[in-house]
Amino acid sequence: MQNRRPIFLFLLVLLSLLAAGVGAAYAQSGGGGRTEDLEFQVTQYVWELVSHNTRAIVCTATVEHEGTPTYFETLAYCPMSIFSWALTPEPTVAAGTPQPARQEQIIDEASLFRYYKWQYKEAFQVTRKVKITAPDMVVYMAAPVGYLQKPYVIISAYEPLTKNSIARIAGIINERTHFTCPGSRCEVPLTADSTIEYWAENSAGESSKHNVGTVRYSLTEQGYHVTLQATTPVEEWTDACALKFGVDVPGTLEWARMPLTPAQLNTYKTLHFLTGKLIINNQVDTSSCPSGGFLENGAPNSCAIETARETVNAWQNQFDPAIWNAAMQNGVPARLLKTIIELESQYWPGGEQNYLYEYGLSQINYLGVDAALRWDPILFNMVCNPAQFNCTAGYQTLPADQKAQLKAIVLSMLDTACIDCPNGVNLDNAAQSINILSRVLLANCEQTRYIQASVSPKPPAYEDMWKLTMVSYHSGFGCLLNALRDTQAKRQPLDWEHVSANLICPGGKTYVDSLWQRLTTFSSYTTPPDDPKAPTLVPTFVAPTPMPTPTPVYSTGRLRLVVYVDSDGNRTPTPNELVDGITVTAEFSDGTSATQTIRNGEAVFDLSKKGVGTTIKLSVGYLFRAYQTIVPASGDITYTIRLEQPLIPTAMP
Numbered sequence: 304m305q306n307r308r309p310i311f312l313f314l315l316v317l318l319s320l321l322a323a324g325v326g327a328a329y330a331q332s333g334g335g336g337r338t339e340d341l342e343f344q345v346t347q348y349v350w351e352l353v354s355h356n357t358r359a360i361v362c363t364a365t366v367e368h369e370g371t372p373t374y375f376e377t378l379a380y381c382p383m384s385i386f387s388w389a390l391t392p393e394p395t396v397a398a399g400t401p402q403p404a405r406q407e408q409i410i411d412e413a414s415l416f417r418y419y420k421w422q423y424k425e426a427f428q429v430t431r432k433v434k435i436t437a438p439d440m441v442v443y444m445a446a447p448v449g450y451l452q453k454p455y456v457i458i459s460a461y462e463p464l465t466k467n468s469i470a471r472i473a474g475i476i477n478e479r480t481h482f483t484c485p486g487s488r489c490e491v492p493l494t495a496d497s498t499i500e501y502w503a504e505n506s507a508g509e510s511s512k513h514n515v516g517t518v519r520y521s522l523t524e525q526g527y528h529v530t531l532q533a534t535t536p537v538e539e540w541t542d543a544c545a546l547k548f549g550v551d552v553p554g555t556l557e558w559a560r561m562p563l564t565p566a567q568l569n570t571y572k573t574l575h576f577l578t579g580k581l582i583i584n585n586q587v588d589t590s591s592c593p594s595g596g597f598l599e600n601g602a603p604n605s606c607a608i609e610t611a612r613e614t615v616n617a618w619q620n621q622f623d624p625a626i627w628n629a630a631m632q633n634g635v636p637a638r639l640l641k642t643i644i645e646l647e648s649q650y651w652p653g654g655e656q657n658y659l660y661e662y663g664l665s666q667i668n669y670l671g672v673d674a675a676l677r678w679d680p681i682l683f684n685m686v687c688n689p690a691q692f693n694c695t696a697g698y699q700t701l702p703a704d705q706k707a708q709l710k711a712i713v714l715s716m717l718d719t720a721c722i723d724c725p726n727g728v729n730l731d732n733a734a735q736s737i738n739i740l741s742r743v744l745l746a747n748c749e750q751t752r753y754i755q756a757s758v759s760p761k762p763p764a765y766e767d768m769w770k771l772t773m774v775s776y777h778s779g780f781g782c783l784l785n786a787l788r789d790t791q792a793k794r795q796p797l798d799w800e801h802v803s804a805n806l807i808c809p810g811g812k813t814y815v816d817s818l819w820q821r822l823t824t825f826s827s828y829t830t831p832p833d834d835p836k837a838p839t840l841v842p843t844f845v846a847p848t849p850m851p852t853p854t855p856v857y858s859t860g861r862l863r864l865v866v867y868v869d870s871d872g873n874r875t876p877t878p879n880e881l882v883d884g885i886t887v888t889a890e891f892s893d894g895t896s897a898t899q900t901i902r903n904g905e906a907v908f909d910l911s912k913k914g915v916g917t918t919i920k921l922s923v924g925y926l927f928r929a930y931q932t933i934v935p936a937s938g939d940i941t942y943t944i945r946l947e948q949p950l951i952p953t954a955m956p
Contacts, residue, residue, distance in 0.1 A: 349424040352381055361419065364704065366711055368718075371421040376669075376711060380704045439463070441628055442472065442503040443564040444516040448830060450526035452933050454493040456518045460503035460511065461487070461565065461624035463735065467505040474501035493520055493529070524938040531563075543634025544748035548768045556766065558638040558822050565627035568641055569620045570828040577618060577649040578603045578611045584726040586618075587611040605946070609928070619650045622664070625734040633741040639769070640741060642822045646814075652719040652733040663717035664733050665740040670779060672710045675739075678746035682739075686712045713739065747776045754780065755797070758787045763798045770799045773815045774806065782808035858915050858934045862889060862908040863941040864923065866901055874945065876904060882946070885923060891934075892918035910934050 350372055351360045362381035364372045372380065442460040460469045469487035476482065476497050482489075491499065496519040503511040517532040540561040545552045552559050562568055581587045582596055582603065589596025589607040596607030603611070622644070630637035644650060647666040661668045676683050676698045686709050687694035692701060698709070719733045751772040755762055762768055774783045786805045787797060795801040803812045864887055867876035881904025889908050890896045899906040913934045921930040923944065932940055 346426055347429055348426045350421045351424050352377065352419050353422050355418055355420065362704075363424070364421075365708060367708075368711065368715060376707050377419075377421075380707050439628075440469070440503055440505060440509070440511040441565070441624060442501065442511045442514060443566070444499070444501065444514070444518075444531060445564050445566040446518065446529040446531040450523065450528055452526055452935070454520040454527040454529050455490050456493060456499070456516075456529060456531070457566075458484075458489040458491060458499075458501050459487060459564075459566070459624075461628065462503075462505050463625070463628060467507050467509075470504050470506050472501065472503050474499050493518065496520065526935065540631060541634050542636065543745055544769070544772070545765060546634075547745075547748045547752050548762050548765065549752070550762055550765045550768060552765050558642075558825055559636050559765070561630065562627065562637055565624040567829070568623040568627060568637060570641070570645075570825070571616050571830065572619060572645070572828050573608060573612070574615055574619060574645075574649045575603055575608070577651055578608055578615055580649075580651040581611055581614055581618065582607060586726070587614050609946070619645070621730070622650065622734050622737065625737045629738045629741040633738070633745060635741045635744050638825050639822060640737065640744070642818060642825060643740070643744075644737070646818050646821060652728055652730070652736075662714050663719055663736045663740075665717075665736075665743070667714070667717055667740065667743060669710050669714065671743055671776065672713045673706070674750055674775070674780070675743040675746040676706070676709055676713070678749040679742050682713070682742050682746075683709070744772070744776065747772050750780060751775045751783065754784050755787060757784070758791050759797055763796070767797075767799045767802075770815050770819065771802065773818060774802075774808075774811050777814045778806075778808040778811040782806065782811055786811075858910040858913050859937045860910045860935045861939045862910055862919060862921070862932075863939050864901070864906045864921065864944070865904055865941065866923075866944045866946070867904050868946045876943070876945075881905075888922045890920040890922070 347365050347367055348369065350364050350366070352362045352364070353360055364376060364380035366372050366376060440460060440462050442458065445457045445459065447455065447457060458472050458474065460472055462469050471483055471485050472487070472489040473481070473483040474489075474491070476491070476499050477495075478498075478500075482491060484490075487503070489501075496517075498515065498517045500513055500515050502513045518529060519532050520527050520529045522528075542552050542559065578587070579597075579602070582589050587596075587607075587610060589603075589610050592606035592610060593604060596603055596610070598604050623641070626640050626644070627637050629635070630640055644664045648664050650664065652664045676686075680697075683698045684694065687698070689695075692705050692709070698706065701709070716732070717736045717739060719729045719736070724730075748768075751768065751774075752762070754775070755768070755771065763771070771783060771787075774786070785807070786802050789805040790797055790802050793801075793805070799815075803815070806812045865876060866882040866885060867880040868882060869876075870880055871877070883901055883903065885901045886898060887901060887906045888896060888898045891913060893914070897908055899908065915934055915936045917934040919932050919934060921932070921942070923929070928944060930942055
């Protein structure tokens with residue numbers, strides 16, 4: 304069994320140094336200056352690679368994980384002379400410039416272990432002492448989406464350190480009314496347009512910075528609508544890669560702007576791979592679905608997709624505070640970070656490294672870590688122990704075996720496998736590893752600018768530079784360099800249109816184009832698909848002050864449910880898309896109920912004999928949908944269920 308505590312402690316150290324990296328701290332982040340002295344032990348395992356033919360020991364490797372050295376560790380620790388190496392010469396550069404990783408043609412894994420095998424030699428303990436500066440808490444305000452029976456605003460807090468938790472949220476409304484809520488979420492009722500000072504406190508008694516937000520609300524026939532007029536601004540965020548590129552950020556690129564709060568990163572996507580993982584790992588019960596929720600090819604069926612939708616939505620958004628925090632600290636676009644995670648893992652962080660040597664939410668491998676250590680001195684100085692390595696001269700000067708050890712340390716931080724954790728996945732490590740992804744991206748921005756400048760002094764536009772960076776991230780130094788050289792040789796512009804046509808590395812263009820399709824449509828998935836305009840919510844108030852009970856009167860409104868299959872993908876119901884025959888039941892808190900069958904895509908409940916404020920529980924047949932609302936004074940409450948044509952993945956989840 305792996306010892307997870309050393310890995311977690313490594314993460315703490317990493318985050319402390321990352322916080323000092325590119326980009327200033329967000330004004331809503333915590334108080335800073337939090338430090339902690341840590342002393343911990345790491346087990347190091349020594350292995351010897353033995354030739355099957357001669358029985359001779361050809362090399363030795365020391366790793367900090369159980370099990371034999373991996374394929375890439377073997378290639379890094381052992382002398383190149385025993386393998387079939389074909390090296391591409393590295394470019395000549397000035398002293399002190401980080402060098403790219405060698406582009407190597409090496410023997411495959413099966414051939415390697417046909418001639419050699421690892422034998423265990425010994426293990427020993429290494430004691431490490433560090434003083435860390437802890438990452439800040441984050442506290443932010445958001446307005447609820449849609450129309451409400453009562454106006455309120457949501458305040459949420461996030462504590463990056465897993466040893467602590469958010470104990471409470473506190474604040475002052477209009478400089479006179481104090482409130483407090485236990486836990487990390489507070490729904491604050493409003494009695495007027497208000498200016499709210501708010502902060503969070505954790506289990507260690509530490510307080511975040513005090514932030515200020517101004518909220519307003521209006522009353523319409525549909526209910527109250529709350530807007531966030533102003534809050535502590537994101538004034539100091541800087542796009543670190545734009546600075547490295549030496550280009551301006553177009554103001555029209557929404558994905559390149561820093562979201563005001565983590566809540567603005569929330570997405571509501573149908574994700575088939577994630578759905579399958581959640582079902583297989585007993586996070587969603589689809590036993591009532593046909594064939595247990597799966598098609599013959601292993602993909603989740605439509606029943607499973609609908610049953611899992613709420614869980615899938617919650618799962619894909621649980622890392623948003625960590626993504627937002629990493630983007631703020633390191634100057635990387637937050638929406639890009641989240642989109643990379645979606646493309647690489649669909650937010651499921653475990654298991655694939657067993658055969659791909661890729662780890663964590665972003666599926667980073669040895670080559671990706673190598674680039675990060677070469678180009679990011681913050682990351683290198685964190686993992687490089689002067690007592691063990693000669694750190695002063697930089698990563699590129701170290702021998703291959705020491706580079707391998709450093710890469711193994713970083714990858715252990717990304718490794719979310721955990722025998723003792725639910726579903727075999729350590730979600731705390733997954734969330735905290737997002738900072739490493741942001742550092743890897745910064746390193747690739749640096750590498751891309753270096754490659755591009757070696758071909759042409761003038762960089763292409765901002766978005767093109769980012770696309771080239773993602774080629775570097777996905778396919779490596781040599782792939783990008785060769786494509787740029789080929790494009791220049793043809794006297795073509797060094798933009799994405801022309802460079803992508805000259806990419807010969809497998810999957811490079813497809814990867815970037817797929818990423819950009821998701822990135823540019825990001826905002827299309829930031830509201831719940833059932834009713835993107837006006838979901839009627841019933842907040843559970845953690846009330847600083849009591850709210851008056853509405854005077855009972857009879858309603859003149861209606862409750863409508865619309866169901867359609869969006870076969871053309873335009874998110875608008877058309878007559879040929881309407882669904883019939885589904886049973887809908889409305890249960891009222893006065894003890895009565897009503898049942899209807901959907902006709903022409905619609906079911907309508909008359910609320911004229913119901914008291915205003917009566918609770919309604921709406922259940923929708925085999926679609927496994929349930930809603931809760933209250934009877935309005937007037938007008939329609941409308942829920943729209945948009946069903947997608949099921950997409951069949953090319954592989955089993």
